[in-house]
Amino acid sequence: MSTPLNSIDDGINTFDQPRHDWTRPEAQALYDLPFADLIFRAQGIHRRNFDPNHVETASLLSIKTGGCPEDCGYCSQSAHYKTDVKATRLMDRSAVVETARRAKDAGASRFCMAAAWRNPKDKDLDRVCEMVSAVKDLGMETCATLGMLTPAQAARLHDAGLVMQDENVRVTAALVQHPPVAPAFAYRFDAADRSIVISGDTAPTDEVVKACDGCDVLLHEVFNPHGDELKEEHWKEYFATFHSSPAELGEIARRARPKLLVVYHQVLEKLPEADLVKQIRKEYSGDWVSARDLGVY
């Protein structure tokens, strides 16, 4: 007999995509699970979708401290209470970027900027947007806690990594790994009916996974490490540093979940495409095609 818990198990065992069709009995059955069981199930899903041992390292900076006009009743940054927190003005962009650079050198991949505002003025947000763009240019993820934002202010912050936008398409950039070319970018194109991500030349990177995140089409480069010429030590090292192997691409595609993977910039080195397919298939079971000149996907 099928119970709500059976169907939760079915869902957990098969789904790689978020579900939006939970029934009330299923939600209730989840809610009623013992905490340790919940953690166990969450771990299973996490392991199927992410590197189980990856821990994101983040650093937080107070870019404007104290003197907040709000009274949240617990916060030492509120101007309503006498605390030892010294109120400061909004930091300069250069000081923020320098702090982010040091955090990156120390191993942080994400940088959070916190400001003690009830709600920022537009001119203050201009400066925060500049900070967000500059920190992103270092190759770091950014986040911010700035008090209450208007929808327009939130959209401006979101667009701080924006390349261009018109009535048809929105283009955003993500940093990829192709040293010594730095910065090197992948691009995401969002139109009304389609989202496309182009990796550019890159070693495997989480940035492509985040940029795609279930996009319609992911175009990604690849090289074939089995190719004759790539058996030479020099080329082996070169390609492994700057490009993505089929196994690495399979892993990226599995995590990025494109509806269609289009494999381009293929360095096959005299091996048939079928060899590439075999290697990608070990990691990725989704739809994919080899790019063709003037192909439409």
Ligand code: SF4
């Ligand atoms: S709005 Fe933020 S900074 Fe201001 S008092 Fe509340 S928690 Fe503190």
